[in-house]
Amino acid sequence: MTEDLTVTRMGYGAMQLAGPYVFGPPADRNAAVSILREAVALGITHIDTADAYGPHITNQIIKEALHPYPDSLHIVTKVGSVRDAEGGWPPARAPHQLRQAVHDNLKNLGLDTLDVVNLRVGGLQGPTPGSIAEPFTVLAQLQREGLIKHLGLSNVNAEQIAEAQSIAPIVCVQNFYNLAHRGDDDLIDSLAAQGIAYVPFFPLGGFSPLQSDKLRSVATRLNTTPMAVALAWLLQRSPNILLIPGTSSVAHLRENISGATLTLSEDDLTNLNSIVS
């Protein structure tokens, strides 16, 4: 992402480690611990999380599984929304809420400094337009205080990214994007030109994994799975894309990592690109 922040392009998204609907504890905490340890054992150096997952529980499981963290491992977290009693994700971007969220992440992850904090702005379906100067300035202040090394943004549009960059540098943008949901194509290219990482969430389709005959036929021809092809497509889409697929299964984790080794031909890419045209 930047000079002091080198990560594997294949990372791991920890959201699926909490209970159903990312709320409460997982059915099998030991299994959640095992998958994190397996991800790191397989060489992954980028874990995406948020203290809102659980809430708090996913970060506590990461700490239980991996603390003290290897120097190579970078944990990227998000602030800007909390959970309500019904499991909703209300925004929480007032200065005191952001400060509290950073301290909660530090405590639950067992860290003195967070490697990367994304300000999460919009909802799952897309950005919510409007100024983000006030909350981003709060994070820039927390960065100056030494609690955060690098800043990023999530669920944002191009105007919000430009506004944030006028306040402090960003190293990554995390938005909804995958083979079948390509609203950020132009944004990805412009971030690539600036050397900023783009980290698609829902890379496999999220709660409803991608389904497409074209995807299946490419996977069959390459003797692999549709999910591996979907991830390989993202890696070939642009060099600034970093992956954080989520899974609660070690078998799926291995399958997803194998996707990073696939090379798709021009014909495969043309076929896959036609899924959205």
Ligand SMILES: NC(=O)c1ccc[n+]([C@@H]2O[C@H](COP(=O)([O-])OP(=O)(O)OC[C@H]3O[C@@H](n4cnc5c(N)ncnc54)[C@H](OP(=O)(O)O)[C@@H]3O)[C@@H](O)[C@H]2O)c1
């Ligand atoms: N910034 C944001 O607002 C935001 C929003 C959502 C997510 N995120 C981040 O993005 C990460 C990725 O998103 P996500 O986990 O929701 O979605 P995802 O990676 O697109 O898909 C996860 C789903 O795919 C399934 N899956 C994973 N690998 C599979 C495989 N090889 N074969 C079949 N099914 C497979 C998982 O089920 P199994 O458990 O059964 O494998 C799970 O249901 C999250 O972990 C989180 O860190 C950020």
